[in-house]
Amino acid sequence: GEPSGPCVKTTIPGPKSLQMIADLDKIQFAGSIFYFTDIKNSLGNYIVDADGNSILDLLTQISSLPLGYNHPDLLKVLQDPDNHIAFINRPALAIFPTQGWPEKLTSSLLSVAPKGHTQVTTMACGACSNENAFKSTFMWYRNKQRGGAPITDEEHSSCLVNKGPGSTPFTIMSFKGSFHGQTLACLTTTHSRSVFKLDFPALDWPIASFPRYKYPLEDHIKENEAEDRRCLAEVEEQFEIYNKAGKFVAGVVVEPIQAEGGDVHASPEFFRELQRITKKNGAALILDEVQTGGGATGKYWCHEHFNLPDPVDIVTFSKKMLTGGFYSLPEFRPQQGLKIFNTWMGDPTKVLLLEKVLQVVKRDNLLKMVELSGKKLMDGLKDLSRRFPQHMQNVRGIGTFCAFDSGSQQKRDETFFRLQQHGIQPGPCGEQTIRLRPSLVFQPKHADIFLDILEKVLKEI
Amino acid sequence: GEPSGPCVKTTIPGPKSLQMIADLDKIQFAGSIFYFTDIKNSLGNYIVDADGNSILDLLTQISSLPLGYNHPDLLKVLQDPDNHIAFINRPALAIFPTQGWPEKLTSSLLSVAPKGHTQVTTMACGACSNENAFKSTFMWYRNKQRGGAPITDEEHSSCLVNKGPGSTPFTIMSFKGSFHGQTLACLTTTHSRSVFKLDFPALDWPIASFPRYKYPLEDHIKENEAEDRRCLAEVEEQFEIYNKAGKFVAGVVVEPIQAEGGDVHASPEFFRELQRITKKNGAALILDEVQTGGGATGKYWCHEHFNLPDPVDIVTFSKKMLTGGFYSLPEFRPQQGLKIFNTWMGDPTKVLLLEKVLQVVKRDNLLKMVELSGKKLMDGLKDLSRRFPQHMQNVRGIGTFCAFDSGSQQKRDETFFRLQQHGIQPGPCGEQTIRLRPSLVFQPKHADIFLDILEKVLKEI
Ligand code: FES
Numbered sequence: 001g002e003p004s005g006p007c008v009k010t011t012i013p014g015p016k017s018l019q020m021i022a023d024l025d026k027i028q029f030a031g032s033i034f035y036f037t038d039i040k041n042s043l044g045n046y047i048v049d050a051d052g053n054s055i056l057d058l059l060t061q062i063s064s065l066p067l068g069y070n071h072p073d074l075l076k077v078l079q080d081p082d083n084h085i086a087f088i089n090r091p092a093l094a095i096f097p098t099q100g101w102p103e104k105l106t107s108s109l110l111s112v113a114p115k116g117h118t119q120v121t122t123m124a125c126g127a128c129s130n131e132n133a134f135k136s137t138f139m140w141y142r143n144k145q146r147g148g149a150p151i152t153d154e155e156h157s158s159c160l161v162n163k164g165p166g167s168t169p170f171t172i173m174s175f176k177g178s179f180h181g182q183t184l185a186c187l188t189t190t191h192s193r194s195v196f197k198l199d200f201p202a203l204d205w206p207i208a209s210f211p212r213y214k215y216p217l218e219d220h221i222k223e224n225e226a227e228d229r230r231c232l233a234e235v236e237e238q239f240e241i242y243n244k245a246g247k248f249v250a251g252v253v254v255e256p257i258q259a260e261g262g263d264v265h266a267s268p269e270f271f272r273e274l275q276r277i278t279k280k281n282g283a284a285l286i287l288d289e290v291q292t293g294g295g296a297t298g299k300y301w302c303h304e305h306f307n308l309p310d311p312v313d314i315v316t317f318s319k320k321m322l323t324g325g326f327y328s329l330p331e332f333r334p335q336q337g338l339k340i341f342n343t344w345m346g347d348p349t350k351v352l353l354l355e356k357v358l359q360v361v362k363r364d365n366l367l368k369m370v371e372l373s374g375k376k377l378m379d380g381l382k383d384l385s386r387r388f389p390q391h392m393q394n395v396r397g398i399g400t401f402c403a404f405d406s407g408s409q410q411k412r413d414e415t416f417f418r419l420q421q422h423g424i425q426p427g428p429c430g431e432q433t434i435r436l437r438p439s440l441v442f443q444p445k446h447a448d449i450f451l452d453i454l455e456k457v458l459k460e461i
Numbered sequence: 462g463e464p465s466g467p468c469v470k471t472t473i474p475g476p477k478s479l480q481m482i483a484d485l486d487k488i489q490f491a492g493s494i495f496y497f498t499d500i501k502n503s504l505g506n507y508i509v510d511a512d513g514n515s516i517l518d519l520l521t522q523i524s525s526l527p528l529g530y531n532h533p534d535l536l537k538v539l540q541d542p543d544n545h546i547a548f549i550n551r552p553a554l555a556i557f558p559t560q561g562w563p564e565k566l567t568s569s570l571l572s573v574a575p576k577g578h579t580q581v582t583t584m585a586c587g588a589c590s591n592e593n594a595f596k597s598t599f600m601w602y603r604n605k606q607r608g609g610a611p612i613t614d615e616e617h618s619s620c621l622v623n624k625g626p627g628s629t630p631f632t633i634m635s636f637k638g639s640f641h642g643q644t645l646a647c648l649t650t651t652h653s654r655s656v657f658k659l660d661f662p663a664l665d666w667p668i669a670s671f672p673r674y675k676y677p678l679e680d681h682i683k684e685n686e687a688e689d690r691r692c693l694a695e696v697e698e699q700f701e702i703y704n705k706a707g708k709f710v711a712g713v714v715v716e717p718i719q720a721e722g723g724d725v726h727a728s729p730e731f732f733r734e735l736q737r738i739t740k741k742n743g744a745a746l747i748l749d750e751v752q753t754g755g756g757a758t759g760k761y762w763c764h765e766h767f768n769l770p771d772p773v774d775i776v777t778f779s780k781k782m783l784t785g786g787f788y789s790l791p792e793f794r795p796q797q798g799l800k801i802f803n804t805w806m807g808d809p810t811k812v813l814l815l816e817k818v819l820q821v822v823k824r825d826n827l828l829k830m831v832e833l834s835g836k837k838l839m840d841g842l843k844d845l846s847r848r849f850p851q852h853m854q855n856v857r858g859i860g861t862f863c864a865f866d867s868g869s870q871q872k873r874d875e876t877f878f879r880l881q882q883h884g885i886q887p888g889p890c891g892e893q894t895i896r897l898r899p900s901l902v903f904q905p906k907h908a909d910i911f912l913d914i915l916e917k918v919l920k921e922i
Contacts, residue, residue: 016560023563027571028582032798036560039550050560061553062804074549084539087548088814089500089530090783092522099477099497099511102484110488121489124585127803131588131644135661142660156655160637162663166655170662176621182803183592185645194617194627195799199603200596201631202623203662319804322551337493338656342588342643343523343780353549 006423262430467884723891
């Protein structure tokens, strides 16, 4: 079974990890590695590193493990010989899908589709999910612009050499602080940290401010409402500037919570108003739920907390969903093959595993568990923040998707380092934030263990 | 065992496939599907479709199956319980790699590295492999430009809003007719067919002509040499134009054979001269071996046929390698973490399977087999082309990576359709080309079966 708590025997990373990092560094740059892992001995919420340290994992492979390590039900999927053939015969899904594929999509991805969504396209990671959401948006916008007119020869020939009218001047609006992936178009919409963007070319696409609230929220209602209005005015302004310049804004991409940029939350009202403004401008609203989706907020999709009046146009996912992809409204279907296309179009084995994950989530009521554990976490974090205001501020979260600030980058790094040495693996994000990204099997008792150690660390600093 | 030949019972696609296509079409656009497959009953070179037709597969999931269907050695990888944990615990490889990972890279990808390459980075598909090859090139070029000067605050802050100097005006040169993937930057370097590009924005990056030879080559030596010179002059010209305009050409991306654009071959001399010109201009040469790599040309990397004087700067791969990724010279290593980065950075289970594929290729001498089967194929195709010159022209190929033209798109489509109805699955490419992309277990006897049926089809037309 799972250990009853973290167990640390060496500094982290320990000598074995350091040796392995040196080995890997001969083959590729290894400077971002925290430590090597002993996956075989990892279980549930605990990751074991190469030096035998057992660490309570609140980062879970950058928020991508839905059921923790070595979940017995997932193991069963691999033990079933009928499933083995799927793993050794990867199909080109958009040309030669395997029989049973529509049923698999229905029993997995469509069974948790956001409200109003009947269409889903699989991809292999968050970046190609967003890139293809952008492409779907551009096609849709251009078709509206064409108004049924046929595609001209000039469009066909000009796009081959990257020129108009076939290549369009369309843009996607994004928000300061956002993160949408690290291919070049995704990077154009990413603004969280310069390390991701420096030295790379970027497209001239509009950018608006994302709200930055004062906490605790209940004490700053007026100011935060004004902050929403300021940002939404920028959105309107960017629409006007870019549309007037002929760089038509076909879509707006936004995270329900800016996860990489420091767990920056915005109000349901902000998102409702954003949807209204986007619609008014004839553009599509793309919700990037790559990190927020998959259950950690207590619902499958974070934006379900926002009570939006209309379904979102496109919702992208990856990470905890195991497969990348996106839901989109029917009007975003391509009118032709090969436009939303690549060799594999995802990987059916990831959907096979996802199907089992969703069964477990339902059977074990894991979204309810997220709610309970999340409440425990939030209550504990708020309490610690009141007691150690010099080390912890701006506690925020939905479900177990929680974060707090440390006051400075140096203090965050110290908190992070000390937690690690005590056998807690948190995640850093933004300038001075600690984010928590446990998997869906994180229980209230794990929250207690974490909170105890965090208190100890805060006393040490 | 494998069937002794194709066996067709229905039209292709048959009624069951048509029903499944209709089912899938309720969930997503299904217009590019050829037929649904019965993977369980597929074996070796034969794919079985949902209607029970057994088809000799010369397309192999868009050239992505190295060992055909249900290879017994790959099945063993799945049957080994020690391997199961890798499939259910996907790591974030650039932060928490699993112990043994450097050794796995060494025994798999590095064991077949192109000459001079010691560095490899895994990715998850061809598109992110190319996107990250471009990014590596931009960083390298910018660092040369900086000449050791520190990165300024202005660079950091400007890139966050997609502006210079932090965002660079750098470009990648590509060739008419090329295909490098379908994310937006990859699409900017793709020029094979308008369907891939229409309606999407593109960057202003330089494009040069790729040689278009007259066949048979031995009868057109002078003309083809002149064609090389014409294209290389365009490369020089594009360097000059873009560099002078400050849109510095940091790299040139090229396929060893333009595979999607119609199997367009260029001479070893062309590639050697291209390498010289690229180097002279301080740019990087990126060889996109996503489709040509993995053994189908009789060598692991098609560019090994070119006798280049220096190692290529970056070689990208995916498809038959099962994992995406790229080899790069040490000077292309990032100087900082998170720049060549994403959540998963590939998938160790694909490398586990690749390791076995490479063992089988070596044990069974499959590259030698490719050579033999390729010779048989080429001889047969050339013979048929002489006998049916109105239906088949410009036979070309290296190893089993073969193609021929049909004279017109309509004739190609007819040849393609009739081959399919006779139980042969070829691939279309370019305007009027049939491409052959069998896996590495394709034997001379399979070439015979294909050539017999092709002859029958050519007589029917
Ligand atoms: S871009 Fe998503 S897997 Fe390659």
